[in-house]
Amino acid sequence: MDPRYPRDVWQALTRPRYLLSPWPWRAAAYLLTGAVLGAVLLVGLAAWVTVGGVLAIVLVGLPLLAATVLAGLPVAALERRRLGWIERKRAPGAHADPSKPGAHAAPSKPDAHARPLAPDAHARPLPPDPHARPFAPDRHLHPLAPDRHLRSPAPTPHIDPPAPGLRAWLSTRLREGATWREFGHALLTACLLWPAEALLLLVALVSPLAMIATPVLLATAGGGREVKVLKVWTVTGQPAAFAAAALGVLLLAAGAYALGLAAAARAALTRRLVAPPDGGTRARVAELTRSRARLVDAFEAERRRIERDLHDGAQQRLVALTMSLGLARLDAPPGGPLAEQLTRACEEAGAALAELRELIHGIHPQVLADYGLEAAVADAADRSPVPVDVGFVSPLPRLPQAVEAAAYFVVREALANVARHSGAGRARVEGEYGDGRLVLEVSDDGRGGADPGRGTGLTGLADRVSVLDGRLSVTSPTGGPTLLRVEIPCEPTPKDGPCVWSSPRTASSSATA
Structure with a gap:
């Protein structure tokens, strides 16, 4: 990004040429459209709530009143686009400054082993093209040219629904914190922000412009005798009119900075509510x-x-x-x-x-699909060449299919490692389910010293568990014993419901996004 062109209003306010740049007018346009948006939003919300309250007698208005919560979604989408008016984005590496070293590609160093090309004695120079036009640099690529085409709206904080359809969309939006923040922003815009923006525009822009127009108003509407400035005081004569105009110029300059500060503060509040940094x-x-x-x-x-x-x-x-x-x-x-x-x-x-x-x-294994994880672990223990004791604190409920499959294959791979590498005479598998977590432990009395870097399959087991937001830990001192512990967050599956995995991390991220 060219440092000579400000990134946003905050940077523009610190530049000496702020008053001569487009930024004051951008700030004024941003505040003006915000005031119009707030006024329209206030009228629309009032009409919507009124209609919903009237129709609530016949229960038709209750869904309309409930849908008021979603009014912040289109307003927030429009606000995210309006942020592009006073914030500037630049693509990485775009519009390099040719006056700075390193702006152009550095010439490559000559190869010491390369031989120069010998000129061809039979080659003839190409004749000049009479229709060729001299190269003219594109003014849009000038370092000081505003990159309007590179400005883009702020990213949305919303996530996509897990399934198509209105019900999934409503369920996702109502669980998101961003929806409620945007609704609060809509109420704030309709009730408080737009009157403040309109008042600031009146004081910082309209009033100075009216004072600057005093000589013209005196010569036209006042007939050259007298004219009232801002309906406050009377100006008689051209010297007083030009003095009022000079004062208006000073107030307009001060108002330009006030508008910039107000627009920057308004944009920061908007970004905080409808487009948080993360x-x-x-x-x-x-x-x-x-x-x-x-x-x-x-x-x-x-x-x-x-x-x-x-x-x-x-x-x-x-x-x-x-x-x-x-x-x-x-x-x-x-x-x-x-x-x-x-x-x-x-x-x-x-x-x-x-x-x-x-x-x-x-x-x-079919036993896993028919009878669940507990029976499948017992079957894997029976197939192991090393004697295995299986014990569960309490009968396991049916868990999501992905969790049961991952837990089963972890136990099976762990028992295979026991038989191949540990030299153990006996192994034990223990498990329990509680507090939304499945916990399995596989231990043996072998020589220990299990190292994931030696290709014993521990890395693959950890990757398989981490896909389900689980955790795998191994304790294997030299000389044994070895203990492998697996924890997977999950919820029991209804007997007649589909076995779909849902991790608490997914739920929390959806609720707080």
Whole structure:
């Protein structure tokens, strides 16, 4: 950004050429449109509340009165656009100052190993183009040219609804703190700000201009004899008229600074209420959190679809193939080469079927979908080559599918690490649910010394848990024992409701955005 052109009114007020710049007129236009907006808003709100109060007798007006809360949304959107009148944004690196060193690209250093090109003896210079026009620099790229096309409205603090439809939109907006701040800003504009802006414009702009026009008014409306200035005092004669005009010039200069200060204060208040400094960041964080939750749900749904397709498709075909090979082996002469080939084919088909069942179980075990996390953990403990004790403080409720899947695979991977790396003789899995958190602990009596940097899968486990706003911690001193603890925030799923993950961080960000 060119330092010679102010970024906003605050910087413009500190410049010596403020009175000769467009900033005083921008400030006046900003305050004038704010006064008009406030007056129109006051009339509209009064009419809306009146109609709603009258129709409330037949219950039709109650929704109208409730919808008054949303009146701040369009007003705030307009205010965010009006902020661009007195605040200036510049794209990074735009309009470099050619008078400063480093504004242009520095010439590259010659390569010591490069050989100069030899001139071509047969080359002829190109004839000049008679229609070519000399290059004229674009005045819009001048360093002092205002970058009006680069001004943009302030970012919105609102987040996108989680689903399409009016109900989701209303639910999201009514839970947002930004909606209530914008409603308060609308009431403040309609009841207090616009009269103050109108009074300031009258005192700082209209009155000095009327004083400056005193000589003209005296010569025209006053007939050259006398004229009243601001309906306060009477001016007779041209010397007094020109004195009043000179005083008006001084008051106009002072009023220009007053208008700039008022516009800057008004813009700061507006930005604080309808476009807080971190509003865009908070909205983006909230939206990223929500999109991450949707991706987790979509990923788990895709895993279940793949598991279902393998279970209902490829597995059934392998079962049918195994049965056909078994029937063919019964019809083949015993002891012959055909019987031996069919026997080996049956064994290979059986092995492929067992591997496919294990693969299906690893993608998404059916016991997890049918009976929940507690039964799935018990099943994983039974499949572990190391003896595993399973204990839960109380029966676990059904949790969101993404949480159950992540917790199950964390336990399964942890038990696999115990069997491969720890040298433990026994392991234990404990868990409980309380205060909106699922807590699981996997411990073993092995040699310890688990290090995520050695590729034991701990980093992948931590990433999987962090997607759900959870936390994974490992305590593994050399010599053991090793304790892996997982905490995932979640809420129980209704028995007949969909298993959709919702983290408290998402809810809080939506409520406070």
